[in-house]
Amino acid sequence: MSEQTIRKFTERAGSLGARVFQFTNLSEAENFLSKFFKERDIKSVLVQKKLEKNFPALNQIFQPPVLDFAEAEKAQAGFMLADFGIADTGTIVQFYENDLEKLPGILPLVCLSLVFSEKIVESAEAISGFISRHLAQGKQVALISGPSRTADIECKQEIGVHGPAELIIILIEGKSD
Amino acid sequence: MKKIDPYLKAVLDNFTTNYFASRDRAFSGLDFESLRQELAEIREQSLERNQELLNQFIAQAEKLGSKVILAKDSEEANQNALNILKKHRINKLVKSKSMVSEETRLNDFLIENGIEVRETDLGEWIIQLDKEHPTHMVLPAIHLTRKDVAKIFSKKLGREITDDPALLVRIAREQLRKDIFEAGAGLTGANALIADTGAMMMVTNEGNGRLVSTIPPVHIVFTSIEKLYANLSQVFVLLKMLPRNATGQVITSYVSLIAGPHNQAQYIILVDNHRSELMADSVFKPVLRCIKCSACLNICPVYRLLGGKQYSHIYMGGIGTLLTAWIHGLEQSKDLAGLCLNCHRCDEICAVKIPIADLIIALREKLNLELGKPVFKEMIFDLVIAHQNLHQTLFKMARTARPLLKTKDNFARKLPAPFGKYERFRALPLPAEKSLTELWKTQSASTIKEQGLEVKKLQLYPGCLVEHFYPEIGIDAAKVLNRLGYQVDLIEAGCCGFPALNAGFREAGEGVLAQLMKKIKAENTIITLCPTCTLMLKRAGEKLSAQVFPFNKFIFEKELGSIQNFVPDKKLNKTICYHESCHQKHSLKANEASLELLKILAGENFIALKNADSCCGFAGSFSLDHPEISEALAMDKIYSIRESGAEVLALDCPGCLLQIKGACYNSGLKIQVLHLAQVLASYLL
Numbered sequence: 001m002s003e004q005t006i007r008k009f010t011e012r013a014g015s016l017g018a019r020v021f022q023f024t025n026l027s028e029a030e031n032f033l034s035k036f037f038k039e040r041d042i043k044s045v046l047v048q049k050k051l052e053k054n055f056p057a058l059n060q061i062f063q064p065p066v067l068d069f070a071e072a073e074k075a076q077a078g079f080m081l082a083d084f085g086i087a088d089t090g091t092i093v094q095f096y097e098n099d100l101e102k103l104p105g106i107l108p109l110v111c112l113s114l115v116f117s118e119k120i121v122e123s124a125e126a127i128s129g130f131i132s133r134h135l136a137q138g139k140q141v142a143l144i145s146g147p148s149r150t151a152d153i154e155c156k157q158e159i160g161v162h163g164p165a166e167l168i169i170i171l172i173e174g175k176s177d
Numbered sequence: 178m179k180k181i182d183p184y185l186k187a188v189l190d191n192f193t194t195n196y197f198a199s200r201d202r203a204f205s206g207l208d209f210e211s212l213r214q215e216l217a218e219i220r221e222q223s224l225e226r227n228q229e230l231l232n233q234f235i236a237q238a239e240k241l242g243s244k245v246i247l248a249k250d251s252e253e254a255n256q257n258a259l260n261i262l263k264k265h266r267i268n269k270l271v272k273s274k275s276m277v278s279e280e281t282r283l284n285d286f287l288i289e290n291g292i293e294v295r296e297t298d299l300g301e302w303i304i305q306l307d308k309e310h311p312t313h314m315v316l317p318a319i320h321l322t323r324k325d326v327a328k329i330f331s332k333k334l335g336r337e338i339t340d341d342p343a344l345l346v347r348i349a350r351e352q353l354r355k356d357i358f359e360a361g362a363g364l365t366g367a368n369a370l371i372a373d374t375g376a377m378m379m380v381t382n383e384g385n386g387r388l389v390s391t392i393p394p395v396h397i398v399f400t401s402i403e404k405l406y407a408n409l410s411q412v413f414v415l416l417k418m419l420p421r422n423a424t425g426q427v428i429t430s431y432v433s434l435i436a437g438p439h440n441q442a443q444y445i446i447l448v449d450n451h452r453s454e455l456m457a458d459s460v461f462k463p464v465l466r467c468i469k470c471s472a473c474l475n476i477c478p479v480y481r482l483l484g485g486k487q488y489s490h491i492y493m494g495g496i497g498t499l500l501t502a503w504i505h506g507l508e509q510s511k512d513l514a515g516l517c518l519n520c521h522r523c524d525e526i527c528a529v530k531i532p533i534a535d536l537i538i539a540l541r542e543k544l545n546l547e548l549g550k551p552v553f554k555e556m557i558f559d560l561v562i563a564h565q566n567l568h569q570t571l572f573k574m575a576r577t578a579r580p581l582l583k584t585k586d587n588f589a590r591k592l593p594a595p596f597g598k599y600e601r602f603r604a605l606p607l608p609a610e611k612s613l614t615e616l617w618k619t620q621s622a623s624t625i626k627e628q629g630l631e632v633k634k635l636q637l638y639p640g641c642l643v644e645h646f647y648p649e650i651g652i653d654a655a656k657v658l659n660r661l662g663y664q665v666d667l668i669e670a671g672c673c674g675f676p677a678l679n680a681g682f683r684e685a686g687e688g689v690l691a692q693l694m695k696k697i698k699a700e701n702t703i704i705t706l707c708p709t710c711t712l713m714l715k716r717a718g719e720k721l722s723a724q725v726f727p728f729n730k731f732i733f734e735k736e737l738g739s740i741q742n743f744v745p746d747k748k749l750n751k752t753i754c755y756h757e758s759c760h761q762k763h764s765l766k767a768n769e770a771s772l773e774l775l776k777i778l779a780g781e782n783f784i785a786l787k788n789a790d791s792c793c794g795f796a797g798s799f800s801l802d803h804p805e806i807s808e809a810l811a812m813d814k815i816y817s818i819r820e821s822g823a824e825v826l827a828l829d830c831p832g833c834l835l836q837i838k839g840a841c842y843n844s845g846l847k848i849q850v851l852h853l854a855q856v857l858a859s860y861l862l
Contacts, residue, residue: 012427069392070358089428099391099439106387124413132409135374135436138241143432148384150346151424152300152316154323155192158346161299162353163384163431 001120005087009120010171012090016146017159018167029114029170030055036112036168037061037077046075046104051114069103078104078111078164084127085120085171091145092169093127095134105144111164113144118175179516181482181809185320189481192319196475199425207417216418217530219411220466223403224456230372230405231447237375238445241437245445247402251281254448258283258364258397259290261444265395267292267361271353273379273386274298275366276314276469277401277448279491280504283364295356297385299349306333312485314471314493315423320484353385363389367400368468369415370447373408376436377445380419380429387433396438398445403452403465409434415468422528423470455503460539464499466529473523473533478792479516482809488516495523495533502540507547514540516803518796519679520759541681550682554798558677563685565692568671572645575608583607588842599801602808603839606646613639613648614669620652636698638668638714640707642831645671650831653858654706654728660743660861661736668696668703673713676797690717697721704728706854708760708767708830709797727761729829729853733770741777743861749779751849753856754823756814756837757790758830771829771853778860786826787817795836811840818848825849827856 010020023029034057037045047062055062063075080101082092092113096102105111121127124143131141148163159165223230235245248254254277262270270292272278284294284305296305300317304310306329311317318326327340330348338348357363365386367377377398379386390396406412420426437443455465474480474494485493490501490509495517502510517537524532545551550559561568575582582590588604599605611619635658639651655665670693678686694717697703703725705711715722732740755775762768768790776783794800794810814837818826826841826848828834838850851859 016428016430073354073358091428096439099441102387102391106384106391124416125410128409128413131434132374135371135376135409135434136237138437140436140439141434142387143428143434144430145428145432146430149382149430150299151382152298152303152318153321153326153342153345154188155195155316155319156323156342158342161346161350161383161385162297162388 001117005122006117006120006171009085009087009090012087013092013146013169014090016090017149018090018146018169020169020171022171022173024173026054026172029172030057032170033058033112040077040110042076042110044075045077045079046072046108047079048081048101048104051079051081072100072103073107075104075108076110078108080104080111080113082113082115082169083119085115085169086122086124086127086143087120088123089145091124091143093131094142094144096140096142102140102142105142106163109160109164110166110168112168112170114170114172116175117171117173179483179487179803179805181805182484184322185484186482186809188319189484192316193475193481196425200421200472201425203421203425203427207421212414212418213528213530216414216468216528217466219406219414220468220529221463223405223407223411224462224465226407227403227405227456230407231402233372234370234375234405237373238437239375241375243375243437243443243445245447247447247449249449251448251450254281254399254446254450255283255286257446258399259287259292261395261397262287262292262362265361265442267395269293269295269356269360270362270364271295271297271357271360271389271393272301272364273366273381273389274301274317275364275399276311276492277366278364278399279311280450281448283399295353295360297353297357297389298383299346302349302353303329306330310491312489312493313474314469320486354388357385357388357392360393362395362397363391363393364397364399365390367398367404368419369412370400370405371409371412372405374436376434378412378416379433379435380416380431381433382426382430384431387431390433390435394441396441396443398443399448400446401448401450401452403456418528419468419470422472422526451503461499461503461536463529463531464496464503464536466531467496467500468528470528472526472528476522476526478520478522478810479518479806482806483516488513495537496531499533499536499540502543507544510540511544511548514544516806518759518792518799520792520796521763522759525763538679538681541679542683543681545681554680554682558680558682558685562672562674562677563688565671565689572608572612572671576610576612579607579610586842588839599804600839600843601804602811602843603836604842605839606835608645609648611648613644613651614667616648616652617655617667633663634666634701635663635704636666636668636701637704637706638670638673638693638710640705640710640831641672642835643706647831647834647852650706650852650854653852654704654854656862657732657854657857658704661732661739665704666698666701668693670696673710675709675713678713679797686713690714694721702726702731704731706831706852708758708765709832712760712764727765727767727770727829729761729771729774730765730767732857733774737774737777740774740857740861749782749825749856749860751824752782752784752822753779753825753827754784754786754818754821755789756786756793756818756826756828756833758828758833759790759792759796761829762790768829771827774853775827775856778856784821784823786821786823788813789817791817793833793836793840795832797832800836807836811836812844815840815844815846819844819846823848825851825856827851827853829853
């Protein structure tokens with residue numbers, strides 16, 4: 001992916017209220033995450049299953065896989081892997097095979113999402129066929145752009161009304177294994 | 178009589194200002210016109226293929242495990258929702274925003290049947306607690322202050338809550354999260370149904386839609402049959418438009434694409450509610466292109482004054498009026514149909530090019546035909562306007578009575594008390610001593626020829642306000658055209674028929690237009706002095722439409738060089754600003770010609786008028802039907818004019834001139850209000 005596209009992605013995501021941190025590899029990201037969770041005193045992270053193996057050092061704070069939504073509700077943060085990033089709108093794209101995978105992005109106040117630079121596309125149209133094929137198989141898809149927000153009280157922007165108040169994007173050079 | 182709440186007006190004004198700034202930013206780099214053309218075509222095709230797409234959607238969704246239910250009306254839709262809840266032994270339902278469920282009054286029905294219903298969209302929850310209904314399709318609680326919300330929350334929680342929005346939002350999160358986890362079912366709307374995959378698309382900012390469709394064991398999608406799209410590519414076009422036009426966002430925080438259930442049971446209830454009939458109606462079908470972005474509300478001058486409480490049945494504003502007529506019945510749309518100014522702003526901003534203003538006129542005709550004509554209007558339009566001789570005779574009589582009716586400043590004397598509301602904010606004019614037709618015969622306006630210039634023939638159609646009230650505008654226009662080398666023939670006719678057409682008396686209106694057409698010479702260019710008359714003449718066919726020129730546009734396009742040559746160094750010596758009339762700007766797109774001319778003529782004396790294109794509130798008989806709205810709009814205009822400090826206000830529309838001149842007089846604002854023809858005459862002659 002071109003540097004220009006990645007720059008556009010980070011700028012647009014930033015303009016929507018997401019914070020983007022760039023790293024060259026997973027190990028750098030793991031260091032950042034360890035520090036982040038420690039500083040924020042986050043001891044319980046709801047994590048998508050597909051990410052657990054990438055961050056062995058963080059396993060002690062990753063909640064074990066949950067089958068119960070109410071249990072998941074107790075997590076202080078969610079951590080997920082984006083299937084794509086969309087530069088045009090600063091969006092991360094998530095494909096879900098089951099509802100448990102959605103929970104890190106919908107329940108906690110803090111949501112972190114990993115995205116690999118190779119997965120950043122210029123526009124939603126570029127992955128339209130890909131998304132359609134997944135939908136046809138009964139998968140669900142979410143396009144997430146910034147934190148949960150509302151302007152329902154006097155048109156004043158407030159964040160975190162239902163979903164995460166913080167969306168932190170961990171952008172890693174290259175592609176996922 | 179409608180009430181104008183100053184707080185609501187201020188909120189809506191403030192919201193609109195911010196909305197337009199955000200919208201401009203969001204559309205930057207995109208061509209709005211071509212995008213809406215593309216989306217309008219997609220929507221039109223979807224409506225054409227509705228049955229085919231519906232069948233495809235049902236087959237695909239059911240293949241993925243959803244159960245699709247078609248409901249012919251509100252009753253059937255509500256009953257089906259109740260049956261689902263009963264089947265799963267559910268007594269608590271959480272909802273994310275669904276206008277269709279408002280349309281069917283689902284909440285009331287379920288509550289009556291023992292179901293606890295909790296709205297989870299913050300705005301919807303607030304108004305649910307306040308036992309109200311949404312006043313805006315996107316911002317349902319826009320009419321409430323933070324203090325109101327704090328009071329509502331305090332009552333709900335039984336403790337004092339301060340009016341800090343961040344705190345109120347936090348409380349809502351905690352409260353509603355509990356509800357979502359307790360509920361047996363979640364109900365969402367859908368912004369689009371995708372036929373080839375059986376998926377639905379939902380856009381939200383809060384994230385409640387995602388929770389409601391994920392956490393409870395049953396998910397009900399409650400939407401309507403016209404929201405079908407053939408495929409995801411088409412939905413992405415919608416997605417490019419919807420958030421930008423709705424809230425000025427490039428994209429909403431969440432776009433959910435849901436294809437079939439995962440862990441839960443999923444039901445999709447598709448409501449018809451007369452949409453099939455509407456789809457088959459060749460005139461009103463475009464209404465169903467609507468994507469519910471609410472941009473037409475944000476731009477509507479009347480909505481901005483009244484808000485959705487007064488300007489709605491359930492759906493709001495002009496588009497809401499049209500939907501109401503079909504979904505909830507003509508009777509319910511009767512009063513709403515009269516609230517449209519016909520300013521055509523909504524047409525310009527509509528994401529799918531629905532000709533809302535023209536469809537409201539068509540609805541007025543339908544109302545007259547099916548529910549009966551209002552007696553007073555029938556007398557005016559079917560008798561007086563339709564019979565030009567009677568029309569002229571009445572004006573002749575009024576001219577005779579003029580000395581008894583006039584004040585020293587040439588306005589009409591005060592009307593008796595019951596009519597005071599029509600003139601409280603503006604002095605009304607009297608018919609002029611002589612009509613334009615009479616004056617024309619005594620002046621040489623039609624015969625002046627410039628030495629050495631080729632004489633070119635034009636016909637001037639003044640319209641009834643110039644003919645009867647402001648003949649001096651017609652004389653000045655003719656003199657300016659003479660000076661530029663044209664021989665001008667006056668079309669001796671009164672009304673163009675638009676007032677009748679606008680009130681839903683199409684036959685009378687078109688009859689008047691037909692009479693007028695007989696006086697038009699096929700080979701001539703027709704110059705008009707009123708944008709509304711211009712619009713009406715343009716209805717008479719493409720050939721005539723090409724012949725008709727608003728005065729300002731003709732001068733600017735054909736004679737700009739001549740004007741500059743006539744007086745190369747002369748500038749108007751008074752400061753001048755320009756009011757942009759609705760039909761001139763939003764229908765004819767001819768306002769720029771006047772703006773450019775005035776800037777050339779006045780140079781540094783030209784002052785840009787703030788909110789120059791805000792409606793003055795005249796809108797023909799609207800100012801008589803709704804004097805309180807007309808007054809509020811006029812007062813806003815007066816405020817801008819006063820603030821400009823200009824000595825002259827120029828405009829193109831005799832109707833606006835009537836309204837603004839009279840309102841300036843009553844407000845004690847000393848300013849000359851002149852038609853562009855008068856400004857040009859004072860400059861050139």
